Amino acid sequence: MSEKLAIYGGPKAKTTPNYPMYPGGLEIGEEEKKQVLEALDRKYLFRYYGPEKYPSKVRELEQKFAAKFGAKYALATSSxxxxxLSALVACGVGPGxxxxxxxxxxxASCAVVVGAKAIPVICDADETLTVDPEDIERKINPCTKAMVIVHMRGVPCDMNKIMAIAKKHNIxxxxxxxxxxxxxxxxxYxxxxxxxxxxxxxxxxxxxxxxxxxxxxxDERTYDRCMSYHDTAACWRPDRFAEQRYEGELFCGSNFRMSELTGAVMLAQFDRLDGLLERMRRNQKIIIDGIKDLKGITPRPRHDDEGDTGICVMFYLDSKDKVNPFVDALRAEGVGASSVYSAGIPDWHIYRHWKHVIEKKTPTSVNCPWDCPYHKGPEVEYSENMCPNMLEYLSRVVTLDVPPQMSVEDCEMIVKGIRKVAEVFA
Ligand SMILES: Cc1ncc(COP(=O)(O)O)c(C=O)c1O
Structure with a gap:
């Protein structure tokens, strides 16, 4: 039997402070300042022009991004x-x-579908807490144009299955x-x-x-259309005022341009990415390795262990009733853990709380996109319990953030805390 639990008056397992989860934010330093000051000194704040000609920092960021991720095109946006939303429009998603x-x-991943005037169809999750490919396939019908899949909490979706389904159904x-x-x-990537x-x-x-x-x-056309939509859809073309170069090039869009100040900060942050990932993955591994033998605890499975970005550790308990006592005891040990799902506590990350979708709320009395003459399928219905597997998994999960700022010793204290608590509460 290990030490008395802190929740019963024993010593804390973790005696160091917990960092907030702002991985890159907490590292902001001289490099970011230098980049921003350079943009300010040049008075060059808009990516397309300024008082004098300078290379755009936003453009430089896009080039670095495309090169690192091995993509032909990268387009910086304001969010x-x-x-x-630009991607959905670029992919041809629209009414019906x-x-x-x-x-x-x-x-946001769901709201943008409504923003594109299309109807969201909500899909269940598998045990990795990413979308369940079988549920995707079940919900495909002739109206299905696209899917927004989310590599949630750093964990990759089941990409082989998802891409095969997309190819088969041309989605x-x-x-x-x-x-x-x-x-x-x-x-x-x-x-x-x-x-x-x-x-x-x-x-x-x-x-x-x-x-x-x-x-x-x-794809060049997809990039063109993203570029158009993110920039009021007519501003940026090789020749702004020329006739459209191909059918569908000209349409109205919005303004999601990135400012040069954001680009400046991001150039410095981008150089920090690999180092942050390495530290988070190291920390995550120490914690998972330190608890995976525990009875009653199952680390969240992943479709590719190496591909996880390491931003958090999530593990399942065998009953949802154990989650709150487990989390309370961990917090008493000084470990910043939390539960993820409770029906009564709203959280914008779980569809069950998306009242605006479940109740089909719209900003005007015309119920677009749900009442849509172009939509030829059966009415899309929602309910709070429509993704039962996800709710079941989420109700049993405990999560902790893994800030890169944590040291090896911090992680070892977390392991000690979880092991102590698991003896009594798992
Ligand atoms: C999974 C996911 N999608 C989309 C967004 C929206 O990102 P932004 O705030 O940059 O618009 C977020 C932000 O929290 C997110 O976590």
């Missing part, structure tokens, strides 16, 4: 939400279409890599399997400028 979306993701694939930058599947890969540089993400996003793709 991942803007990237996803259905788009399959993972039900465990930040709500576009948009990869939401907001939480999985630098992740891989069988050695290939996430974001480069589908028609478009979308990334986020929001503050909570691995590398960050507070806000920002990126699209990668390999």
């Amino acid at each position: 991942c939400t803007g990237a996803l 279409d259905e788009v399959l979306v993972s039900g465990y993701t930040f709500f 576009k694939v948009i990869e939401d890599c907001a939480q999985a930058i630098g992740g891989t599947y069988k050695g290939k 996430l974001g480069t399997f589908g028609d478009c890969g979308c990334f986020s540089f929001q503050y909570h993400k691995t590398i960050t400028a507070g806000e920002g996003g990126m699209i990668v793709c390999n």
Whole structure:
């Protein structure tokens, strides 16, 4: 029997402070300052022009991004939400279409489907907490145009199966890599399997400028259309005022351009990516290796262990009733853990709380996209329990963030804490 649990008055297993999960944000330093000051000194804040001619930092970031990820094209945006919406439009999604979306993701991945005037169809998860390919296949019908799959909490989706299904049914694939930058599947970078890969540089993400996003793709037309939509759809073409070069080139869009200041911060952050991934993966491995033999604990399985970006450790207990006592005891030990799902506690990452979708709420009384004359399939219905496997998995899961700033000793104390608590509460 190990030491008395901290929750019963014993000594804490972890005596060092817990870092917040701002992996790149906490590393901001001289390199970011240098880049930003350079942009300010040049008074060059807009990617296309300034008082004098300078190379655009946003463009440089795009080039570095495309080269690293092995994509032909990269387009910087103001957010991942803007990237996803531009990608959907670029892939031809519009009124009458259905788009399959993972039900465990930040709500933005689903909201953009409605933004593109298409109908989201929410899909269940497998035990990796990424989308279940079998549920995808079950929900495909002639209205299905695309799917937004999400490499959730750093873990790659089942890409072999997903791409085979997409090919068989001729469906576009948009990869939401907001939480999985630098992740891989069988050695290939996430974001480069589908028609478009979308990334986020929001503050909570691995590398960050507070806000920002990126699209990668390999098809020139798709890139053109992303470029158009993200820039009011008429501004950036080789010749702005020329006739359209091909049918479908000209249409109205929005403004999701990235500013040069964001590009400046991101250039410095981009250079930190591999180092951050290495530290998070090291920390994650220490913790998983230290607990995987425990009875009653099952680490979240992954479709590719090496491809996980290492941002968190998630493990299952064998009953949902054990989760809260386990988490409370871990917190008392000084370990920053939490549960993921409780029906009564709203969380924008779980479809069950997406009231605006479940109740088909729209900003006007015209119920677009749900009442749509172009939609030829049966009415798409939602319910709180429509993805039962996901809810069951999420109800049994305990999660802890793995900040790169944690030391090996921090991780060993976490292992000690989990092992102590598991003896009593697993
Ligand atoms: C999975 C996922 N998709 C999309 C987004 C939206 O990203 P952004 O805030 O850059 O628009 C997020 C951000 O939290 C996310 O986690």
